[in-house]
Amino acid sequence: MKKNIVILATGGTIAGKAASSTDTACYQSALLPIDALIAEVPALQDIASVTGEQLAQVDSADMTHAVWLALAARINTLLASPAVDGIVVTHGTDTMEETAYFLNLTVKSAKPVVMVGALRPANVISTDGPMNLYDAVALAADDAAAGCGVLVALNDTINCSRDVTKTNTALQDAFKAPELGYLGYIQAGKPYFYRRPARKHTFAAEFDVAGLVALPKVEIIYTYVGNDSSLADAAVAAGAKGIIVAGVGNGGMSAATRxxxxxxxxxxxxxxxxxxxxSGIVTRNSAICDDDCGFIAADTLNPQKARVLLMLALTRTSDPAQIQRMFFEY
Structure with a gap:
């Protein structure tokens, strides 16, 4: 029996159009509705019973916390129904890794959730959107994807939402997990897994955003030669409850900034x-003595994903010891 898969659309390049079939750089994102994307890939109905909902229609640079919360709520509602077996979310690639990790911590189901997008708009030569969408549905409909948390499927690969990042501005193989590698591959509509996520996620996560209308304000401060603390001070003055430091090396910073x-x-x-x-681990009490400073080490999370986890952590506690535990568990 075919699985029932719901595609939640949010826009992005996969729904974009260019002025000509050869212009892969200058185009407008988030134009095509989900029904049009599904109609472009009739083979989807061969592998699952597919329906679509247009939850948002934005370039992912314009993604918001409000859309995140709406996505989490809708996914949790859908997956609570025995009539839904899995979810695919279409999304722009620029902030896909952040949305994927947010959902990885807030979806309350072991059923498959797969993020998908494209690096080329829908109407150009060699657009990657249709095949990516086909692979994503095939993955969401496969029993092996259950219990793996939120997955990211592009360019015939399967990635863990915690580990994946966009590594190139435009190439179709932009999504990779530096050092840790892919979870697997998708060939001819069949997923092949070679490892599974090691950290807690989805149904095992302690975060609950049901009823939330906003997330705590957290800002990212980038370090470089000669930077000072003015941006951190300004962030706190503007209401930031947390600061992520994109440090040098093993999370280092100047003595004055520290x-x-x-x-x-x-x-x-x-x-x-x-x-x-x-890539690499930011080690606790290594480049800086976190115990003395009251800091938290991000482990292997990049700055943008550390921000996602910290925002969710702050909905539960402001205790640095408890938040450090979360960074080691998630």
């Missing part, structure tokens, strides 16, 4: 050390 952020942490701002480096 002192200022230590002062902010002692006054109640939650400070998390991530890194501007593309």
């Amino acid at each position: 002192q200022n952020l230590t002062d902010l942490a002692r006054r109640g701002t939650v400070v998390v050390r991530s890194t501007r480096v593309s």
Whole structure:
């Protein structure tokens, strides 16, 4: 019997159109409705019973927390029904990794949820959207995807939403998990898994956003030669409850920045050390003594994903010890 898969559309390049069939760089995102995307891939109905809903229609640079909360709510409602076996979310690629990780922590089901997008608009030569959509539905309809958390499927690959990041501005193989690698591949509509996510997610996560209308304000501060603490001070003055530091190397920062952020942490701002480096662990009490400064180490989360986890953590606690536990568990 075919699985029942619902596609929730939010826009992005997969729904975009260019002025000509050869222009893959200059185009308008988020134009085509979900019904048009489904109609372009009639083979979808061969692998699942597919329906679609237009939840948003935006370039992913314009993605908002409000859409995140609406997505989580709708996915949880749909997956609570025995009539729905899995979800596919179409999304722009620029912020896909952030939305995917947010859903990975807020969806309350073991049923498959798959994020998908495209690096080329729908009407150009060699657009990747239709095949990506086909693969995503095939993955969401496969029993092996259950219990894996929110997955990201592009370019015939399966990625863990915690680990994946966009590594190139335009190439079709842009989505990778540096060092940790893919979870698997999709060939001829068949998923092949070679590893599974190791960290807690979805049904095992402690976060509950039901009824939330906003998320705590968390800002990212980038470090570089000669930077000072003015941006962190401004963020806190503007209402930030947390600061993510995109540090140098193993989450390092200048002595002056460290002192200022230590002062902010002692006054109640939650400070998390991530890194501007593309891969590797930010180790607790290594480049900086987190115990002395009151900081939290981001482990392997990049700055944008550390921000997602910190926002959700702050809906439950502001205790640095508890938030550090979350960074080690999720």
